[in-house]
Structure formats: structure tokens, C-alpha cells
Amino acid sequence: MTLTLPSASSAVKSRARARRRASFDTALGRAFLQALAVIAFFFVWEVGVRLGVVSAFLVGSPLGIFQNAFRMFFSGELISDTWTTLFEALLGFVIGTIIGSLLGLALWYSVFVARLVEPFIVAINSVPKIALAPIVVLWFGTGLVSKVALSVSLTAIVALIAAYQAAKDADPDLQSLLISMGADKHQVFFKAVVPSTLPAIIATFRINIGFGLVGAVVGEFISSQRGLGHLIYTASSLYDLNTVWVGLFTLMIVGFLLYYVIDLIERTSLPWKQASTTQQVQV
Amino acid sequence: MGGMSATAIQLSVRNVSKSFHGKAGEVRVLDDLSFDIHQRDFVSIIGPSGCGKTTIFNIIAGLIEADAGTMQHHGEPIGSLRGRVGYMMQKDLLFPWRTVLGNVLLGLETRGIGRDAAEAKARQYLKSFGLTGFENVYPKTLSGGMRQRVALIRTLIMDPDILLLDEPFSALDYQTRLYLEGVLKEAVETYHKTVILVTHDIDEAVALSKRVVVLSGRPARVKVVHDIDIAAHSPIAARADHRFSGYFHQLCAELDIQTEKTT
Structure with a gap:
């Protein structure tokens, strides 16, 4: 048979391709490929430094980074700094999210007040909150409170806007149904508005956990005695690039783990959203 | 007509008017509209689309206020029947974050x-509507027909004075619709309910109703009221009644005449 239908042969080919992909397309297979990418990245970096292609002084070297990381880990220095930053970030995230969400939801109660304060919210949101860092330190000192305050200023506004928008968008038909049943405004708020804003509020957790870390680290840059931001800042002023990378990679790992914690919260806190799995269309 | 004279009037709507202010200026949706609903009545309201049928419901349910007119319930003047109506719409309006049981309890x-x-009552209702075993399921996983059945239970369990049904089955396929019409008719008889049904479906109106109110186009006015004298035990049996097609064609003619006049 010399003549094959092009559609049939391409279908066979794409199926073969799918089979080849499928052999790596398992959790273990993906983890293997991801680990391989990380190892390759550090290997190329280290070789580059050894060959003198890149300067160890300006970019550091993977072996130096690992040596420093081990030393700082076992001396307890790294854990203490990580804990300090994590605590500041989490506290700022929790306080900011709660304050922001409550304020945003409260604006649902009065259209008048909401319209009145809307331009102010937009104005506050458009200020880069990082620019507040120097005065926040001035007001709240060089300790924990100033970092938490900075994190709160970053996270609260995000939560506020998301909660307010979601409350405005709550299905008016569900609210009408409750009113026809004789529900008062509080019942409409708690039974229809608040539950329908929860997905939007929880969606801000992902963004805000990052902002929480930003607030903590920037606060530490400005003025601090400990924390990963302090570590990075002091090490870079001493041109100790390997230690800077230890701080950066630790921050990355912290952010990475926090993301998955948030992901878990998101998936378990809204069981009604999970009733049907969202499957990506295979192309 | 004959048998109706003995029936007491439950809800009386008198000279109700309502306008909305749109971009194109004032739109008169209801103009001097009057009609009566008897006790244990099953009235269907049909009319051209956009003639203000939903507005009537919203006024009765107390979701909007009429510009003029009065309403009486069992002879007593009322502003609206807010809290005493069971409102069902085309969308089932189940709360997605509540389970079937939670929705019925609302x-x-x-x-x-x-x-x-409340929970004991809800479980008993769910049982009599064949939904035992679905109490803790979220609406998302249910079929359209089941969701609308849950919405019907949620409506009935409150023991409302009047059921306001705004095209409740129009989003469903024909078989499911026939089935739910039967469920509705049986429930209305079991719980002795009064029903006002807004529908586009003349067939549905004749099969379910005791009376059909035909509205004229915007602004809505009562064109004519037909008594449907079919004593069938189910909507499917009603469709087999020899008078069914007569009513059907009469109503079709009524609607056609109006569309010719208004357009």
C-alpha cells in the first residue's frame, strides 16, 4: 500500500507523540524533568564560573552558595532569619486581608459611602506603597511593627478592592429571591453577598501572600537587625554574592511553599467550587 | 363562567401602573392593569414577550413598587406579598455554595x-419529591430538571400564600418539562396552593391552568380571560382531552390578533 490518507497518517503520528509525552506526563515524570532542569541550570552556572565566562565576584557560584547555605543553616542563622521574615509576612498578610476584606464588604451596605470613597481608594491604590517604607519606619520603629505595617498597607488595599468588587457583582437575582422570601438587608448580606465574595477574596490570597513578603523584605531593607531582607541587604553591601543568593533562594522557597499552602486552602475551603473538576482542553 | 362564581377572590390587583425610565425616555410597562386571583386558582398569564409579565410578579413580590394602583389579599389592602410568596424563575437560583438541603432550608x-x-421538615419534603440521598450534594452536580425540582421544594416548604412561577420550565428539554409540570400540578393539589404562572408556552398554559389571562402588548392590559374547563388528573392527560385543541387554537388566535394590531 503506497497511498495512505494524510489525515490517517497524521492521526497515527500525533497518537505516537501523545504516547511518548504520556510516559513523562506523570507526577513523578514531571518532577524528574523539573529536577533535571534545576541541576542543569546550576551545573552550567558553575562551569561558566570555573571557565571564567562569568565572574564569580558579580554573580556568585553555586558551590559557594551551597557551602554558605549549609553553614548558615547549621549555625541556626538562616532559620532564625527565615522565621523572622515569614512571621512578619504572615502577620501582615493576615491582618491586611482581614481588614481589607471587611472594609470592602462593608462598602456594600451603603452605595452612597461606596461612591464617596471610591476615588480615594483608587488614589491610595495608585500610590506605590513601597514608597511609604521610610515613613513607616519613622512611625513604627525598626522592629516587627514597621514590617507588618508595610505588609498590611500592601495587602489590605488588594483585599479591599477585590471584596468590594465581588460584593457589587453578587448575583442580584439571588438577592431578589431572598427579599421575596422576606429577608432583610443583613440576611441578604450574610446569605447571598458574603458567600458569593469568598472565591474572589480567597483568590487574593495568592497575590497577597507575595505582597506580604514584599512588605516584610522591603521593611528589612530600610532598617532592621534580622530577617532575610536584612541578610540580603548587608551581604550585598559587602559584595558577598553567595550569601545574597542564599537569602534570595530561601525567599523563593518560602514563597513557593506558601503558594502551595494557599492553594490547599483554596481547594479545601470551597467544596462547592470543586464539585466538578476543571479540565484543560487538550489541543 | 358557571363553576367559578362560588370561588372566593384571594388576590385582587386593581389599576396598577408602572413605568421605567430608560435611555429612550419613559416606558409604560403596565397601564391600569386589573385582575383577580381566586383561592386555589391556577392562572396562567400569556402575552407577547416584553409586555411586563415579570414586572407584575415583581410588584406582587414587593421587589419593586407600582406607580399607582392597589392590591388586596383576602379583602385586606396590602402593599405587597413580600415574605408570603414563593417566587420561581427560569433560572433555578439555587445557591451554589449551599447543598440541596441547605437550599431547601433557605x-x-x-x-x-x-x-x-426546619431540617426535619426539609428532609420530609425531599423524601416526598424523591430526592432522598441528594441532601448533601451541591447543585452543580445536578441535572437541570433536578435543580428545578429542588427550587420547587424550596418554594413550597415556605407554605407561601401564592406561587409566582416565571417561566420556570422554559430552560428545560420537553420531556423534563412534561415531567415537572406533572410534579408541579400534583404538589399544588397536595398542598392546596394558589398559582400564577407566566409562560410563553400556550400548550403549557392550557394543560396546567384553570384560567388563562391573555395580556395585550406594552403597556400590558388584560385582553381576555379564558376559563379552561378540563378536569384531567395530569398535564399529559389534559393534552389528550378533546377540548384541549379548541382552547389551544382560541388562545393562539387571541395572541395573533394582538400581534397584528400592535405591530
Whole structure:
């Protein structure tokens, strides 16, 4: 048979391709490929430094980074700094999210007040909150409170806007149904508005956990005695690039783990959203 | 007509008018509209689309206020029947974050009825509508027909004075619709309910109703009221009645005449 239908042969080919992909397309297979990418990245970096292609002084070297990381880990220095930053970030995230969400939801109660304060919210949101860092330190000192305050200023506004928008968008038909049943405004708020804003509020957790870390680290840059931001800042002023990378990679790992914690919260806190799995269309 | 004279009037709507202010200026949706609903009535309201049928419901349910006119319930003047109606729409309006049981409990919760009593009642209703085993399921996983059945239970469990059904089955396929019409008719008879049904479906109106109100186009006015004298035990049996097609064609003619006049 010399003549094959092009559609049939391409279908066979794409199926073969799918089979080849499928052999790596398992959790273990993906983890293997991801680990391989990380190892390759550090290997190329280290070789580059050894060959003198890149300067160890300006970019550091993977072996130096690992040596420093081990030393700082076992001396307890790294854990203490990580804990300090994590605590500041989490506290700022929790306080900011709660304050922001409550304020945003409260604006649902009065259209008048909401319209009145809307331009102010937009104005506050458009200020880069990082620019507040120097005065926040001035007001709240060089300790924990100033970092938490900075994190709160970053996270609260995000939560506020998301909660307010979601409350405005709550299905008016569900609210009408409750009113026809004789529900008062509080019942409409708690039974229809608040539950329908929860997905939007929880969606801000992902963004805000990052902002929480930003607030903590920037606060530490400005003025601090400990924390990963302090570590990075002091090490870079001493041109100790390997230690800077230890701080950066630790921050990355912290952010990475926090993301998955948030992901878990998101998936378990809204069981009604999970009733049907969202499957990506295979192309 | 004959048998109707003995029936007491439950809801009387008198000279109700309502305008909305749109971009194109004032739109008169209802103009001097009057009609009566008898006790244990099953009235269908049909008319050209956009003639203000939903507006009538919203006024009765107290979601919007009429510009003029009065309403009486059992002879007593009322502003609206808010809290005493069972409103069902084309969308089932189940709360996605509540389970089937939670949705059925919604009305009882707003009334402040104790959790145990409410839950016992809800389970009993779910059982009589064949939904035992689905109590803890979220609406998302249910079929359209089942969702609308849950919405019907949520409506009935509050023991409303009047059921306001705004095209409740129009989003469903024909078989499911026939089935739910039967469920509705049986429930209305079991619980002795009064029903006002807004529908586009003349066939449905004749099969379910005791009376059909034909509205004229915007602004809505009562064109004619037909008594449907079919004593069938189910909507499917009603469709087999020899008078069914007569009513059907009469109503079709009524609507056609109006569309010719208004367009």
C-alpha cells in the first residue's frame, strides 16, 4: 500500500507523540524533568564560573552558595532569619486581608459611602506603597511593627478592592429571591453577598501572600537587625554574592511553599467550587 | 363562567401602573392593569414577550413598587406579598455554595425557624419529591430538571400564600418539562396552593391552568380571560382531552390578533 490518507497518517503520528509525552506526563515524570532542569541550570552556572565566562565576584557560584547555605543553616542563622521574615509576612498578610476584606464588604451596605470613597481608594491604590517604607519606619520603629505595617498597607488595599468588587457583582437575582422570601438587608448580606465574595477574596490570597513578603523584605531593607531582607541587604553591601543568593533562594522557597499552602486552602475551603473538576482542553 | 362564581377572590390587583425610565425616555410597562386571583386558582398569564409579565410578579413580590394602583389579599389592602410568596424563575437560583438541603432550608432560615424543626421538615419534603440521598450534594452536580425540582421544594416548604412561577420550565428539554409540570400540578393539589404562572408556552398554559389571562402588548392590559374547563388528573392527560385543541387554537388566535394590531 503506497497511498495512505494524510489525515490517517497524521492521526497515527500525533497518537505516537501523545504516547511518548504520556510516559513523562506523570507526577513523578514531571518532577524528574523539573529536577533535571534545576541541576542543569546550576551545573552550567558553575562551569561558566570555573571557565571564567562569568565572574564569580558579580554573580556568585553555586558551590559557594551551597557551602554558605549549609553553614548558615547549621549555625541556626538562616532559620532564625527565615522565621523572622515569614512571621512578619504572615502577620501582615493576615491582618491586611482581614481588614481589607471587611472594609470592602462593608462598602456594600451603603452605595452612597461606596461612591464617596471610591476615588480615594483608587488614589491610595495608585500610590506605590513601597514608597511609604521610610515613613513607616519613622512611625513604627525598626522592629516587627514597621514590617507588618508595610505588609498590611500592601495587602489590605488588594483585599479591599477585590471584596468590594465581588460584593457589587453578587448575583442580584439571588438577592431578589431572598427579599421575596422576606429577608432583610443583613440576611441578604450574610446569605447571598458574603458567600458569593469568598472565591474572589480567597483568590487574593495568592497575590497577597507575595505582597506580604514584599512588605516584610522591603521593611528589612530600610532598617532592621534580622530577617532575610536584612541578610540580603548587608551581604550585598559587602559584595558577598553567595550569601545574597542564599537569602534570595530561601525567599523563593518560602514563597513557593506558601503558594502551595494557599492553594490547599483554596481547594479545601470551597467544596462547592470543586464539585466538578476543571479540565484543560487538550489541543 | 358557571363553576367559578362560588370561588372566593384571594388576590385582587386593581389599576396598577408602572413605568421605567430608560435611555429612550419613559416606558409604560403596565397601564391600569386589573385582575383577580381566586383561592386555589391556577392562572396562567400569556402575552407577547416584553409586555411586563415579570414586572407584575415583581410588584406582587414587593421587589419593586407600582406607580399607582392597589392590591388586596383576602379583602385586606396590602402593599405587597413580600415574605408570603414563593417566587420561581427560569433560572433555578439555587445557591451554589449551599447543598440541596441547605437550599431547601433557605426560606425557613430567613424566617428564623429552629434548625432541627426546619431540617426535619426539609428532609420530609425531599423524601416526598424523591430526592432522598441528594441532601448533601451541591447543585452543580445536578441535572437541570433536578435543580428545578429542588427550587420547587424550596418554594413550597415556605407554605407561601401564592406561587409566582416565571417561566420556570422554559430552560428545560420537553420531556423534563412534561415531567415537572406533572410534579408541579400534583404538589399544588397536595398542598392546596394558589398559582400564577407566566409562560410563553400556550400548550403549557392550557394543560396546567384553570384560567388563562391573555395580556395585550406594552403597556400590558388584560385582553381576555379564558376559563379552561378540563378536569384531567395530569398535564399529559389534559393534552389528550378533546377540548384541549379548541382552547389551544382560541388562545393562539387571541395572541395573533394582538400581534397584528400592535405591530
